[in-house]
Amino acid sequence: MTDKAPLKLLCVTAHPDDECFAFGGALMLAAEAGVETSVICFTDGQAATNRGTAMSPQHLGEMRRAEFAASCDILSVTHHELLDYQDGQLEFANFSEATAKLVKRIRDLKPDVVLTFGLDGGMNTHADHTLVCAFTSAAFHWAASPKRFTELGPVHTAQRLFFNTTNFFFPSRHAPLPGPWTVTLDVSRVQHRKFEAFRAHTSQLPLMEKFQSFFEKRASHEYYTLAATPNPQPAVQETSLFTGLRVVHEN
Numbered sequence: 001m002t003d004k005a006p007l008k009l010l011c012v013t014a015h016p017d018d019e020c021f022a023f024g025g026a027l028m029l030a031a032e033a034g035v036e037t038s039v040i041c042f043t044d045g046q047a048a049t050n051r052g053t054a055m056s057p058q059h060l061g062e063m064r065r066a067e068f069a070a071s072c073d074i075l076s077v078t079h080h081e082l083l084d085y086q087d088g089q090l091e092f093a094n095f096s097e098a099t100a101k102l103v104k105r106i107r108d109l110k111p112d113v114v115l116t117f118g119l120d121g122g123m124n125t126h127a128d129h130t131l132v133c134a135f136t137s138a139a140f141h142w143a144a145s146p147k148r149f150t151e152l153g154p155v156h157t158a159q160r161l162f163f164n165t166t167n168f169f170f171p172s173r174h175a176p177l178p179g180p181w182t183v184t185l186d187v188s189r190v191q192h193r194k195f196e197a198f199r200a201h202t203s204q205l206p207l208m209e210k211f212q213s214f215f216e217k218r219a220s221h222e223y224y225t226l227a228a229t230p231n232p233q234p235a236v237q238e239t240s241l242f243t244g245l246r247v248v249h250e251n
Contacts, residue, residue: 008036010111012136014128015045016068020197025187031076038079043087070200090131102139107153118163120176161228181223188220
């Protein structure tokens with residue numbers, strides 16, 4: 001017996017505030033369309049330059065966990081989880097163990113679409129972003145493989161893996177080497193809520209204040225690169241992450 005079920009999207013990030021700054025528009029548009037959305041964040045951001053009223057790294061981590069939860073609520077995220085990896089140190093994490101955590105979650109959550117950063121490290125070329133891309137990319141493929149992590153449950157083949165990319169660079173910062181986009185999302189309708197979600201990260205408001213005028217000129221669109229699918233196909237330009245997807249989940 002089969003039942004039609006909502007499409008599912010999983011977004012994997014490195015730090016609290018990534019979910020709104022990089023992926024906020026995609027998450028909100030998906031939620032509005034009835035897609036079940038999940039966000040997994042690897043660290044609690046204790047190494048951030050902006051520290052708000054935090055008296056210690058642990059205090060900052062607690063603050064940013066609460067900010068992350070508040071932001072996900074604004075973005076209408078269905079499920080969110082913050083792991084306990086160390087901010088700024090993902091390049092030294094055990095690759096197989098970190099990827100296994102994502103394989104388990106992909107097999108449990110059964111997403112149709114997976115979003116993460118590109119290997120360029122995102123707009124600020126952060127090494128944590130690059131490693132999250134590597135973990136997520138491997139997990140996307142290994143979750144579908146009966147040869148990998150057989151103890152972590154039945155395989156699940158997600159339909160699309162997308163990397164976040166950009167059509168502009170920050171002024172006075174080292175430029176990334178971004179991937180050419182295949183999806184352009186018009187997020188202008190939810191742009192104000194994207195800023196609202198960022199403002200929920202109160203410890204990071206100095207960053208928002210520094211770049212807000214720059215954000216406002218360019219935040220009406222998000223760009224994504226289709227990185228992997230189960231079926232060979234040419235690259236084409238789309239305006240949705242879900243074009244053509246129709247999913248029937250088995251009970």
